[in-house]
Amino acid sequence: MKNLWPETFEENTRPSAKNLLEEQAKLLSKLTDGIVYAEVSAVGLLDVISVPRNEFMFRFDIKGKFLDDYSFRVLLFSHDITLYPVTFSLDEKIAIELGIKKSIEGYIKSIDAPEDLDNFLSAVLKSERVKSVVGSIIRLSK
Amino acid sequence: MNFLFWNAGNRQIDTELAELIVSTHANFVSVAEYAGSGRDLLRLLWQRGLDYYSIPTIACQRIRIFTDFTPGAVKHKREADRYTIKELRMAGMRPLLVGLVHLPSKLHAAEDDQAWGASFFKQEIELAEADAGHKNTIIFGDFNMNPFDKGMVSAPALNSLPCLRTAKRESRVIGGRDHSFFYNPSWNLLGDLDDTPGTYFHSSPHYLSHYWNTFDQVIVRPAIADGFQKASLKILKSAGATSLVNLDGKPLVSDHLPIFFCLDITKEEISEESLA
Numbered sequence: 001m002k003n004l005w006p007e008t009f010e011e012n013t014r015p016s017a018k019n020l021l022e023e024q025a026k027l028l029s030k031l032t033d034g035i036v037y038a039e040v041s042a043v044g045l046l047d048v049i050s051v052p053r054n055e056f057m058f059r060f061d062i063k064g065k066f067l068d069d070y071s072f073r074v075l076l077f078s079h080d081i082t083l084y085p086v087t088f089s090l091d092e093k094i095a096i097e098l099g100i101k102k103s104i105e106g107y108i109k110s111i112d113a114p115e116d117l118d119n120f121l122s123a124v125l126k127s128e129r130v131k132s133v134v135g136s137i138i139r140l141s142k
Numbered sequence: 143m144n145f146l147f148w149n150a151g152n153r154q155i156d157t158e159l160a161e162l163i164v165s166t167h168a169n170f171v172s173v174a175e176y177a178g179s180g181r182d183l184l185r186l187l188w189q190r191g192l193d194y195y196s197i198p199t200i201a202c203q204r205i206r207i208f209t210d211f212t213p214g215a216v217k218h219k220r221e222a223d224r225y226t227i228k229e230l231r232m233a234g235m236r237p238l239l240v241g242l243v244h245l246p247s248k249l250h251a252a253e254d255d256q257a258w259g260a261s262f263f264k265q266e267i268e269l270a271e272a273d274a275g276h277k278n279t280i281i282f283g284d285f286n287m288n289p290f291d292k293g294m295v296s297a298p299a300l301n302s303l304p305c306l307r308t309a310k311r312e313s314r315v316i317g318g319r320d321h322s323f324f325y326n327p328s329w330n331l332l333g334d335l336d337d338t339p340g341t342y343f344h345s346s347p348h349y350l351s352h353y354w355n356t357f358d359q360v361i362v363r364p365a366i367a368d369g370f371q372k373a374s375l376k377i378l379k380s381a382g383a384t385s386l387v388n389l390d391g392k393p394l395v396s397d398h399l400p401i402f403f404c405l406d407i408t409k410e411e412i413s414e415e416s417l418a
Contacts, residue, residue, distance in 0.1 A: 043265075063216075069229075069273040071220040072201040072214075091201075092223040104252050106259070129201075136200040140218070 014114045017077050017086045017121075021060050024125060028062070028134070036137045038062050043076065055080050060142045062133055066141040074135050075124065088120075095131045143235075143407060144374075147358060148400035149174040149244070149284045149342075151359050158395050160186035161382035163194070163208070166402050170230075171208040174284050175396075180206060202226035203237045205242045205283065219270045225263055225283075227270045231379045236366070236407045239274055241267055241281035245293075258370040260285075260293030260300050268322065280370075281324070282360035284398065285358060287357060289329045294338045297321035302361040303332055304329035325367045327403075329361035343392045358401045364409060374404035 018040055025038035026070060043057040057078040061071045076089040088109045095107030111117050122129065146168035150160065152175045160183055163171060171194075180196040187194045197207040202221040204205060209216065219227040224245055226281060230238045271277050285294065295301045297316050302324035303309045305418045309325035333339060340354030358377075362370050378400045379387050 027186065067218050069220070070200070070218040073222045075218070102250060103275075104255055106246075106251075106255065133201045135197070140198060140200065 004141055012083060014083055015117070016083050017079065017088075017111075017117060020117060020121060021058075021077075024121065025060075031134040032134065032138060035141050036062060036134050037063055037065060038074075062130070062137070064141055067137060070137070074130065084114065085110050086117065090124070091129065092122055094127045097127045097129055098123055143404070144404050145169045145280075145282065145360070146400060147173070147242075147282050147284075147360075148391060149358060149396060149398035150176050151396035152177045152357040153396050154178060156183045156186060158384050158386065159183055160190065161384060162378060162402075163187060164190050164192065164320055164401060165382060166378070168402065169210050169255045170240070170295050172210070172242045172283060173206045174204055176206045180208065183208065183292055194374065197228070197247060198224075202242075206241040207242070211340060219273070220266045222266075224259075225266070227266065229270075229274055229320050234409055235280050236409050237276055238366070238405075238407050239267070239276070239279040241270075241279065241283075243281060243283035243285055245284065245286045246336055247286050251286075256287055256291065257296055257299045260287070261298045263295075264298070264300055269300060277322075277359045277363045278407065280360065280366065281362075282358075282401070282403075284358050286357050288352065289326050289332065290360060294326065294359075294361075295406065300324055302326035306364070306367050309367065312364055323364060324361040325364060325370070326359065326361045326402075327357055327370050330362070330372065330375060331356050331359075331401075336377075337391065338379060338399070339391075341377055341393075341401060342397060358398055360401065361402055362405070366405065369406035369408075371406065372402040374402070374407040378402055 021040045025040060029037040039059050039061050043059050057076060059076050060074045062074055064070045074091055077086055080087045090107040092107055100107050100109050111120055144167050146162060146166055146207045150173050155252050156178050181344050184194055184196060194208050194210050195213050197213055200218060205226055210296055215230055217229040219229055221227060225241060225243045228240045230240060246256060267279060270288050271279060289295045298321060301321050304326055309323040313320045313322045340356045341358040342355045343353060344355060345353060373392060386395050386399055393399050
């Protein structure tokens with residue numbers, strides 16, 4: 001029988017947006033003495049009317065340890081099995097701060113390569129909007 | 143419990159809002175596009191003998207809440223820029239999830255985009271209900287959609303029906319998936335029987351123009367819909383002596399008219415007889 005497959009398969013080692021945000025979620029908790037934390041969770045595609053044509057969708061939320069069930073959705077992101085490009089749907093105020101224009105699907109930013117992901121997520125997490133939300137959660141937790 | 147919502151259109155409306163609160167005895171007031179700090183409003187109410195509080199905002203700054211409940215009764219739940227979900231817990235009352243919205247405008251979002259956003263918001267509501275352990279949920283505000291728009295009616299979106307009897311089926315199954323219902327009493331606000339054809343007037347140059355729109359709505363879960371006092375739901379055209387409409391009946395103070403409604407969520411007493 002002929003082998004139509006490649007000789008070898010290599011694991012995709014490119015850093016995923018999910019892993020990167022999970023790391024940042026842990027850091028947020030450390031930076032705020034556990035008062036504020038973040039979570040990455042999967043979004044069920046069947047639950048929405050239409051989604052960008054990607055197969056994996058997640059959300060990134062900021063939460064407060066002492067604000068029971070409080071949750072602020074920072075962004076949604078989705079990608080196909082190859083991990084890139086990653087499509088981000090951002091909170092409106094963060095998007096405006098970052099100069100992202102509104103498209104028909106909302107405030108969307110597409111990141112094509114891992115080397116651009118750090119810069120983009122850094123801009124999001126360092127935005128005045130995120131600082132204000134985290135600061136408000138800390139204030140209301142005291 | 144009395145509720146009031148007004149999209150203030152970024153105008154200074156403290157005087158009119160204070161009059162509305164006094165005349166309607168609204169206990170829970172939500173305002174979108176509010177230009178004030180809240181202090182003047184609370185001072186005006188205090189001068190009228192009413193002790194109200196401003197609920198602090200976290201991430202949803204486009205919606206403000208004023209209430210005569212103590213702030214401790216209002217718990218912060220899920221939110222994003224265009225909606226915030228709170229839970230009210232008070233003695234003698236059933237716990238109540240309150241979703242407050244100011245969803246994207248038709249000027250900046252296609253109908254499918256609005257429906258997509260509504261379906262995400264519905265998921266947030268369902269997650270908040272799972273967290274809270276009940277479905278005593280009411281949602282009101284500026285949906286920027288009419289009651290008949292896709293985002294209000296489609297099953298994966300808000301799935302809100304004009305008929306309470308049908309909504310009381312709780313949900314419908316499509317393609318093996320369960321889609322929960324809301325009851326939307328705001329259908330009763332359509333048309334000009336009471337000379338107020340909507341909450342927002344817009345003359346569009348497109349072939350399809352409704353002119354009057356009912357973007358400011360309330361929808362309620364079947365679990366508490368029997369407590370919704372249908373006859374109380376009104377579009378308000380005056381605040382004390384101040385008219386909120388011009389001579390043509392169009393909104394004057396803000397570009398939207400406020401809505402008011404009552405919901406009874408009193409906990410039913412369980413008598414010893416019924417326990418026997």
